Amino acid sequence: MNLLKANLGFTEPGFCIVHSHYQQTKGHEMTHVISNYSTKVINKTGLINEGTAVCFDQTNQNKEQIVKDWLKANDKKISIGDLWADWKNYPEDLTYPLSGLFVKELIDRFGKEKFIEFFSNQTYENAKLIFGADLDKVIKDFENKINT
Numbered sequence: 001m002n003l004l005k006a007n008l009g010f011t012e013p014g015f016c017i018v019h020s021h022y023q024q025t026k027g028h029e030m031t032h033v034i035s036n037y038s039t040k041v042i043n044k045t046g047l048i049n050e051g052t053a054v055c056f057d058q059t060n061q062n063k064e065q066i067v068k069d070w071l072k073a074n075d076k077k078i079s080i081g082d083l084w085a086d087w088k089n090y091p092e093d094l095t096y097p098l099s100g101l102f103v104k105e106l107i108d109r110f111g112k113e114k115f116i117e118f119f120s121n122q123t124y125e126n127a128k129l130i131f132g133a134d135l136d137k138v139i140k141d142f143e144n145k146i147n148t
Helices: 028-036 046-055 063-073 080-085 092-110 112-119 124-131 134-146
Strands: 010-012 017-019
Touching (some): 046 092
Antiparallel strands (some): 010 017
């Protein structure tokens, strides 16, 4: 932290640098590098960028149960729109597994080709352009599943 001004476990994709430690998942930081070169990324968001890395982190964690347990313990409901707009306003204990689940849902519903097309500009507005009118229904269904 003193030398690099970053916590352990980070990636600088532009330089193909991955700094990892034994408590990290095998795939998270590597996914940041690989996904950075999947397309020309012009706009990153925490929800999508971190969600992609969590989605492909190569763990067998039950992310849905982790999210539901967190929401129950904190008496909260999630809003993907709020999370998309204000990523840093939520704790990592919630955002990381939740974003991984959401990215998986987008890929499952719309396919990897459309997801990669969207990945270059990770805003909600671009998601609407790429995924179309079905996006809002997917978000609503996802929120209903997670919030119950």
